[in-house]
Amino acid sequence: MKIGIFGTGVVGQSIAVKLLEIGQDVMVGTREVAKTLARTEPDSYGRPPISALLKQHLGLKIGTFADAARHGEILINATNGMGSLEVLNLAGESHLKGKILIDIANPLDFSKGMPPSLFVCNTDSLGEQIQRHYPAVKVVKTLNTVTAGLMVDPRRLAGGEHHIFVSGDDQDARAQVTHYLTTWFGWKHIIDLGDITSARATEMYLPIWLRLYGALGTGMFNIQVTM
Amino acid sequence: MKIGIFGTGVVGQSIAVKLLEIGQDVMVGTREVAKTLARTEPDSYGRPPISALLKQHLGLKIGTFADAARHGEILINATNGMGSLEVLNLAGESHLKGKILIDIANPLDFSKGMPPSLFVCNTDSLGEQIQRHYPAVKVVKTLNTVTAGLMVDPRRLAGGEHHIFVSGDDQDARAQVTHYLTTWFGWKHIIDLGDITSARATEMYLPIWLRLYGALGTGMFNIQVTM
Numbered sequence: 001m002k003i004g005i006f007g008t009g010v011v012g013q014s015i016a017v018k019l020l021e022i023g024q025d026v027m028v029g030t031r032e033v034a035k036t037l038a039r040t041e042p043d044s045y046g047r048p049p050i051s052a053l054l055k056q057h058l059g060l061k062i063g064t065f066a067d068a069a070r071h072g073e074i075l076i077n078a079t080n081g082m083g084s085l086e087v088l089n090l091a092g093e094s095h096l097k098g099k100i101l102i103d104i105a106n107p108l109d110f111s112k113g114m115p116p117s118l119f120v121c122n123t124d125s126l127g128e129q130i131q132r133h134y135p136a137v138k139v140v141k142t143l144n145t146v147t148a149g150l151m152v153d154p155r156r157l158a159g160g161e162h163h164i165f166v167s168g169d170d171q172d173a174r175a176q177v178t179h180y181l182t183t184w185f186g187w188k189h190i191i192d193l194g195d196i197t198s199a200r201a202t203e204m205y206l207p208i209w210l211r212l213y214g215a216l217g218t219g220m221f222n223i224q225v226t227m
Numbered sequence: 228m229k230i231g232i233f234g235t236g237v238v239g240q241s242i243a244v245k246l247l248e249i250g251q252d253v254m255v256g257t258r259e260v261a262k263t264l265a266r267t268e269p270d271s272y273g274r275p276p277i278s279a280l281l282k283q284h285l286g287l288k289i290g291t292f293a294d295a296a297r298h299g300e301i302l303i304n305a306t307n308g309m310g311s312l313e314v315l316n317l318a319g320e321s322h323l324k325g326k327i328l329i330d331i332a333n334p335l336d337f338s339k340g341m342p343p344s345l346f347v348c349n350t351d352s353l354g355e356q357i358q359r360h361y362p363a364v365k366v367v368k369t370l371n372t373v374t375a376g377l378m379v380d381p382r383r384l385a386g387g388e389h390h391i392f393v394s395g396d397d398q399d400a401r402a403q404v405t406h407y408l409t410t411w412f413g414w415k416h417i418i419d420l421g422d423i424t425s426a427r428a429t430e431m432y433l434p435i436w437l438r439l440y441g442a443l444g445t446g447m448f449n450i451q452v453t454m
């Protein structure tokens with residue numbers, strides 16, 4: 001399947017590598033391809049630049065946001081939440097419409113110090129903002145409640161006995177994404193929270209995720225819903 | 228131990244009964260004692276009125292908010308979040324100061340339809356509002372992430388293998404409340420999230436709790452933090 005991923009950070013890279021490994025046709029989109037490829041230094045977390053990834057994974061394609069949007073039958077928003085709407089604008093509505101957009105971005109605002117606050121919450125969400133801007137796109141919010149390493153490999157933790165959530169207005173799109181979460185990444189427990197307004201719930205979960213990260217000293221955790 | 232509980236709703240009643248059962252000296256506080264006692268009908272959820280509870284539990288005391296505050300060496304805020312600051316004002320600062328206040332209230336705003344939104348969140352919380360209004364009170368936010376039946380009996384679910392959180396500026400108060408959660412109610416897994424600003428995190432967890440309640444069809448669930 002042709003998949004377009006917006007964003008070349010840790011989330012975009014983790015998902016790209018995993019999808020390549022299972023034989024998908026992946027293009028990552030970035031703002032300026034030449035500038036992204038010119039980076040040869042590790043990022044501030046010590047992660048190798050995307051140019052190193054492209055050498056390791058010869059099948060990986062890179063292009064502009066518009067290229068990636070054109071390429072993908074399914075699209076994945078792995079950008080910084082602050083930039084998501086601008087990135088989708090650069091991708092171009094004509095390349096987005098009718099497609100499923102898996103939205104992983106969180107509306108984190110780091111401008112007011114740590115831990116970050118949310119730039120939209122409570123009566124609205126980033127997922128809803130994207131859906132309102134692009135009504136012909138099938139936005140499905142998911143994976144935004146776990147660290148990148150777990151998104152693509154939930155069985156690294158407790159044999160996969162923990163939960164992930166999907167939110168979106170289109171029921172078939174939610175069902176398709178649920179299927180992809182299982183077949184691509186191995187998610188065993190996926191809870192359908194309903195329409196895209198429920199993206200408020202998973203985005204507002206971020207503050208407790210961040211506090212738990214502080215208390216536990218690792219991001220390699222998730223929640224199991226016990227009933 | 229003498230304990231004062233503000234609020235005679237399901238949370239206040241559940242905690243009062245449990246504390247009586249383990250031999251504590253409990254007074255519940257209400258706005259108008261005569262009016263509360265005059266209620267003989269079940270509430271809108273079909274729960275018996277507090278007058279029935281007082282007949283079943285002869286040791287249970289009832290008084291005004293000020294009476295309950297005066298009575299308690301430890302205080303518990305089990306009021307509706309919308310009314311919490313007013314209730315504490317009625318209780319009287321002189322009866323509150325120097326004491327631990329276990330704050331269970333959530334800032335739920337039902338005025339804008341269902342599911343409710345929060346009337347304070349993101350860069351502030353109800354826990355912080357209470358702490359700012361009463362700097363001489365040791366506010367510890369906890370138990371606000373589970374339904375009343377689980378607050379006082381976590382072993383009803385998965386043998387107690389799930390988590391609760393404490394937030395508060397006073398480290399000794401957090402440690403004391405952690406001890407009470409274990410000895411009074413049987414909580415096995417308590418995560419210390421740090422200062423009272425972390426009440427934002429557990430209060431902002433409410434939206435996902437409400438969506439899960441909708442998706443699962445029961446409030447008898449909790450999260451286990453898996454790492």
